[in-house]
Amino acid sequence: MDEIILNIQDKRLKLEFGLSLFRILGKKWNVPGINEVVARMGVLDGSVDNLSFEQLDVLEDILLAAIENGNNDVDLSTIKVIDEFFKNPKALEQLTSSIVSSLPQNKSSEGKPKVTKVTKKTNR
Numbered sequence: 001m002d003e004i005i006l007n008i009q010d011k012r013l014k015l016e017f018g019l020s021l022f023r024i025l026g027k028k029w030n031v032p033g034i035n036e037v038v039a040r041m042g043v044l045d046g047s048v049d050n051l052s053f054e055q056l057d058v059l060e061d062i063l064l065a066a067i068e069n070g071n072n073d074v075d076l077s078t079i080k081v082i083d084e085f086f087k088n089p090k091a092l093e094q095l096t097s098s099i100v101s102s103l104p105q106n107k108s109s110e111g112k113p114k115v116t117k118v119t120k121k122t123n124r
Contacts, residue, residue, distance in 0.1 A: 064076050
């Protein structure tokens with residue numbers, strides 16, 4: 001997973017992803033699990049050429065949660081994270097990639113031996 005660093009108020013803030021990010025967002029959005037957090041993030045799907053205020057709010061929540069998750073020593077109420085985030089033209093792409101790679105992955109059954117069910121024949 002690529003590391004994302006934001007430079008805000010003369011500080012380098014590391015954005016950290018992973019399951020703990022989803023827990024932070026779940027608490028903030030008052031939802032019970034990862035699926036509901038991902039559904040809420042779904043407002044970011046689609047065009048980024050004309051972001052709505054709802055999309056910006058969700059994006060800001062994700063950024064602030066990633067900063068909090070990165071154990072950065074900064075007062076989050078004083079920073080304008082959205083402004084700094086969009087100074088990097090590839091920031092949204094990096095953020096999306098980092099979020100997707102931090103989601104739990106389904107284990108593939110490829111390469112695993114198949115189990116054959118054995119039944120016992122009985123004579124009646």
